Every structure is written in structure tokens, then in C-alpha cells.
Amino acid sequence: MKNAVWKQLYAFIQKEFYHVFRDRKTLLMLFGIPIAQVLLFGFVLSNEIKNSKIVVCDYAKDYASQEIIRKIEASKYFNVQKATLTHDQIEASLRSGDIKMAVIFPADFYSDLSHLNKAQIQVIADASDPNTATTLSNYLTSIINDYQAEALAQTKKPYSIIPQVKMLYNPELLGAPNFVPGVMALVLMLICAMMTAVAIVKEKEMGTMEILLVSPLKPYLVIIAKTIPYLLISLLNLAAILLMSVFLLNLAIKGSVILLFAESTLFIISCLALGLLISVGSTSQMSAMMTSQMSLMLPTMMLTGFMFPIENMPFWMQGISYIVPSRYYYTIVKAVMLEGLGFTAIWRETLVLAGITLVLVVINVRSFKIRLA
Amino acid sequence: MKAITLDNITKTYDKGKVLAVDKASFELEQGETFGLIGPDGAGKTSIFRVLTTLLLPDGGNATVAGYDVVKQYELIRNCIGYMPGRFSLYQDLTVEENLNFFATIFNTSIEENYELIKDIYVQIEPFKTRRAGKLSGGMKQKLALCCALIHKPVVLFLDEPTTGVDAVSRVEFWEMLKRLKYQGITILVSTPYMDEAALCDRIALIEGGKILSIDSPANTVKKYPGKLFAVKSANMHRLLHDLRDYEGTRSCFTFGDSMHLSFKQDSDNAVSTLTNYLTGKGQQQLEITEIPAGIEDYFIRITEKQNEQHSHTS
């Protein structure tokens, strides 16, 4: 008998994959959208990083400043223009888009460095294009660190140069690294919840649900068989997004990949449960799609904090954001992927996410209809 | 044990506002082919859905294969085959994939019950790699029947299997049902085509959620009260008007190439009086013959009252 259940499950899952691979629209939704999202949010925005125009204001004109400028000039990322501009002039050029960044060496840079063992460089970046700004300031910081390391080796003096980075126009620094976790939440939500809801409602619309209900198939088997394909596809998509982040966006995964996948699986299950719930209330594929977009996609975009900071929202919206699973997932991914933190740092979010998932699954089990109405 | 029993089954929708089935009762013997005959909206599909455990009745009791439709629904689902009114297979799966899928979810395989579906399956086998959505109406019907039969059900439910199917495919379909009957399968079938009623062992006429008559097709037409005449003339269209204007006419309807007429009173000289009347109206090539009533005649007769009231509930 147990064998029979496995056979049923296998046949059902196989059938689901036939549906997926035989419908171009579904295929496009499943695989095209994630790629498009990542490219849109990440790659396209950070495309122009090579040969970015920057201006260097060297008030020091000493040995150390010249050396660092030489290094900056040597880098393929920067197209350096030397000028001594006032602060107002710098801001005007940034605003007009002539330059992406300004680097200012204060007058007594080398003397500070040799006497105080500590000197400052001011970096002003146009953060209205956050990816470029972050990336550029990161490159600059690493060039300065390079110089420090060399100087340290020569003089054995514990120098420390502190770049004072000032982000203009977009102090929150919402950029590719932050978008990727957001896109992950969005894509998983889209595939799991919306596609599952649509796939189930399609069976209702086509009348095949009637036959499935009348068959000896156990209801839980229908649920499992309907969701497993989308769980697998979601994990595949997750892997694709991560690979694209690493190789196209040069965004390293700092934390444990296994932890990332485990947390993602938990989030996927909560999304699948939401999709099932939507399918219970919808009678047409169209309404399932609309409901998914209104009740899942929008909150994921608005209330997880990857587009708009939650702290700035009205109190009641902040309240709603606490029940949006994507919010916790977003925090978790940011912590694991970008900050390289371990489970101890995210156990609270994991617990809340698990709690929400459990509640959703229970509601689903209770509301699954063994009959038509 | 009866194959199916219905005892005062009532089904309403919209919180009781729409009465779909009104205290319906009937029983099916094992191995019987039983037809539920009535137009769209008569309540046929609701009865099917109650019996196939898809809907809960509002009142009354029903059993299928001895199991209660409410309490023992899981047992019923193991032993029935169901073909819903519209084509309900996976259009994007091939003929073979559909059949395999349904065989597996019913815990069987095509090979295991091949004997039962062989006659039907050989007709669609040449197209087994074709997607179900690309089959013709008749072929879809055959595939759906194969899928409903694959697990050798004890009772087979066919909800309007021939609606929208052309006359040739309909004849073929009923021939297949006849062969299934010899295999001992009980069949409950519904149809809006009155001419198909004659192919059932027994029929129930249904209209407005009410069962109006249950009997064998032969006995059903015998219940037609009074005599029925077929009237023909050279100008059929005018004939209809003349017959409806005639004071002795109880009812007159077009039936194919003739008018079916019943008199208010079947007196001995009714026909000759009518002949005189029609000849006086200038009707030529007049033919008036007494004929046995058909199922459709009987159906019209017993539903006449409801239609006269233009009832809103049909």
C-alpha cells in the first residue's frame, strides 16, 4: 500500500512537470523573470563602473598623495581628472553628472600620516546611483589599503589612512548587494505562491479537480504533489540567482551557503502555503494571479525594507510588515549573505518565520476542501 | 444490494435561494443502465455531484455501492468512475500520458484492466502520442471514457457524455455503453437528447429539480394520456398556425417533418372534423396518422404546465 502512495506521488509530480515544460508562458514566468529581475536590479545598474570619471583635489601635493593618485590612475575603474575645486564646485559637477566621485587630500596629508600615523582622505560620491557609488568607494578603499600595506612593509610604521566616505543623495545606500536579497524574496514569492495558486486553480477551471477529488487520491497527496515541483524549481532559481550574483554582480556570499539554502527552504514552504491558501479562495486563474499580486508581491516589494526603509513608514504599516514573511527572509539573507553571520545571529527571525509557516500550513490543512463547495 | 439509492435528496445553492434538486428519489439495480433525461438546468449535474461525493446534499440520504455519500465518501471514491459534463482531462498531456496518470492515481495500470477498455482504446490508440487538447470531440469522449473506466469501477457516472457531439459519434458512444453493460457495470447517464433515452434500461425524466417519471422507456411512453397524431401538409409552416388556432387542439408541436397533435377530446370523429377544418383552410396533401408517442412527446406533455407559467426557476 505504501508503495502505491509513492507511485501516485511520482505520477502526479511527473504530470506537473509536463505542465510546466509544455507551456511557454509558465516557463517564461519560472525562468525568465528571475533572470530579468537580477539583471534589472543588479547588473544593469552597476554596468558603467569601468572608467568612471572622478575628480581628485590634491591640496597636499606631497609624496604620499602623489603615490596614491598614481595608483588610482592606474586602475581601470577610474578616469582621473586633477583639479583643485571648492566644495561647491564639486557638488555642482556631481549634480550635473560630469563626475561620479570626488577624492580630496587635505593640505597636510603626509605630515599627518608620518607624525600622527593617521591621516584622512575625503571621498564624496554620487549615491543616487547607489551601486556605482558603493562599488567605486569600495575600489578606492581597497587602493588606499593597498598603498598602506606597501608603505607599512617599507617603513614598518603603523600607518592608518581613514577614507571619510560621504554618500550624497542616497544616504541609505540601497544598492545591488541589498537588492539581491530583495529580489530573492520577490522571485521565490512569485514562483512559489503565485505559480502554485495558478496551477491549482487551473485544475479547478479545467474541471480536472473534480476527477481528482472523486479518485482515491488522498487530499494531502494532491497538496504535496502540487507543491513539490515548485519547491524544486524555486531552489533551482535560488541557485541561479546566487550564481548570477557571484559571477555577474561580483557579490560574494560571505556566510554559509547551506544555511542560506536551509533558510530559503523554510521561506519557500511559507510561500507555498500562501499559494495554496490563495487557491482555496480563487475560482479562476485570473483572480488567483490578481490576488497573489495584490496580497503577496506588493507587500514583498513595499514592506520588507529593500526598497523603502521600514523605519520611515507610518506606524500601522510597520505593524503590517511584521506579518510579512518576506521581511524576515530579507533580514536573514542580508545577514547570512552580505554580512557573513551565522545561525546565532538570525535565530529570532528564523523562529518567527517558522512560526508563520506553521500557522499557514495548519490553516491550509484545515481549509482544504474534500468536496467542491 | 442496490447499486445506487436516492432518498428525498434535496440540494440548494446560494444559501437556499436556488433550489436545484427537489426531493429526488430513485434506485438503480446492479448492472442497470439508467438515464437521467432533462434539459440544461434541470438538476442533473447536481444529482451527479451529490452521488459522486463532490457536493453535500441539503437533505435526504443517498448510497452508492452500498456506501453512504456523506459518511463513507472515501470508500465510494475507490469504486466509481466519473466523467463530468465538460471535457476534464489534461489537454497538454498526450492520450497515453492521461491514461497512465489516471491509472496510477487509481492504483492500477493500463495492462491490468486492458480487457475492459480494449474495444474503446484501440480506436484512439493510433493517436496515443497526440495531446488530448488536439483530439476531435468524439475522440476526447472516448479517451475520457477510457480514463473513467481504467480502474474497473463498480458504478460509472456519465454526465452528459454526448452533449455537443455529432450524431455519428453519439451512436458509437452508446454502442460502447451497451458493451460495458454486458461487463456488469452499473451506469448512470444523463442526457438532454430525448432520442437517447430509448437506449437505457430505465429512465427518469427531470425538470426544475423534480423527478417527473421513472420507468422503462417503453412503459414511459405508454403513460402518454390519450392519442397522438402526426399531421403533414404541403405548407407545414401555415399548418402549425392553423392547428394552433383550431379549437379542438390541446397541443401541437413541430416534430421533424410533421406536427404532433393531441386533441382536447379523443372522440371518434375528431380526425374527420379536423380534416374538414384544414381542407377548408386550403391545406393540401393532408396526412393525419395516429402514432405512438415518443419520450420527447411525453416529456413535453408532462412539463407543459410548468412552461405555461413561464416559471423562473427552470
Add this chain to the structure above:
Amino acid sequence: MSNIAIQADKLTKRFDDFTAVDAITFDVRQGEIFGFVGANGAGKTTAMRILCGLSIPTSGTATVAGFDVYKDAEKIKKNIGYMSQKFSLYEDLTVMENITFYAGIYGLSNQEIKDRGAELLTRLGIEHEAKTFVASLPLGWKQKLAFSVAVIHRPKIVFLDEPTGGVDPVTRRQFWDLIYEAADRGITVFVTTHYMDEAEYCNRVSVMVDGRIDAFDTPANLKKKFSVESMNEVFYQLARGAKRKAD
């Protein structure tokens, strides 16, 4: 030939290597009730689409209400009415809203809409239902209403695609009463049906098999020719030989 409503000569429609309509030739006279029957997939729908100006034929000629199907599709559309079992009225609009909408499409004036709408409701005996949503009407009424709306602009020809499917026997006959009335008013009726007794009500019938017209005559002559009692048998004899079953 002003008394010819539809004329088709060797009308053909091919999709790739599949000939859906295979050189059909027939004519429909003005005011005639013309039955267009055939098995599923015989090519009825394709032929009907061409005649309604919705599809350009591959070869052959055809005129509808005197207009060429190649060149004057728009003029054809103005002169015909169309009703199908599958799509007819908007369920979420009231009876009168449906009438106003369809009459409006054909450019009837407000006064005409009002007059003809009232006349239509009276003829169907549903004066009190003008503000009822179509969704809540019984099926038979919907069909009769749909037909009346399809001829509200007094077209020369009305095309009916399986108009009586699933309707109860009495309403089915009432529907045919409407068809006869329309024919009496000079409207040519082109109708497809699966009920072969309805084929008997037509003045002339064509039977399509595998894209061809295999028989074309009055019901009486067809029955004589095939030495059978009913149109059902005529149809069965012709369609049984069809090869195009799986398509």
C-alpha cells in the same frame, strides 16, 4: 440575382497542408431557412467564419448579401446578425442594457433602440424583465433573447451556430417559432445544429463531410434519395464514411 442571399462557388480554406473547407459550392435564397449540418470537425465553423467576413478563403468565390468575402468584409458584417450557443449576451448586464449595447454597435438611433427594444420584449413576453440581469434568466429565455438581439438591426441574413444546444424540448420549439417569424419577415436564416429533427424544419439542408458538401437539397428530397425515413438516417449514412475523425 437579387433573390440570392449567399452564393459560394468552390470555396476553399486551407491551413498549411490541411484542407478545412474543400471547394464547397452552394447558394442560399433570400428568406430561406438554410440548415448547415455536419459532424464535429467537418469544417462547418471554418465555412461559417468565412461567410461572416471573419476569415479570408484560400480560393474560390463567395458573396454574402451581395458583398464579396474577400473585399467587402466590413459591409458583410453590417448586413448580418450572429448568434452562437457559446457566446451571446453579457451575463452581468441587464436585458435592456444588452439590447442597447448591441443595437448601439449597429448604429441604431436612440429612438429606434427604444422602440425596437420594447417591441422585442413584448414579442418574447418578458416586458417585466427589462431590468433583470441576464445571468438570472433561465437558459431558454437567454437563447430566445440572444436570437432577438441578433436580429434587432434587421439584418439581411442571420447566422446561428448551434443555437438550441441543451435547451428543453418545448423552448427548442419556441425558438424555432422565432426563426420562422424572422424568415417570414424576409430574414435569411443560416443555422447549424446537432439535432437532426431540426434539420427537417429547414427549407434546404447541406451536409458537410470532411470539408466537402456531400448532400444539398430539401429534407424531403434527401430522404427520398437515401430511401430513409428521417434526416437523422441521412446524416448517419453520410457522416459514417468520414475519414477526418481525430482532427
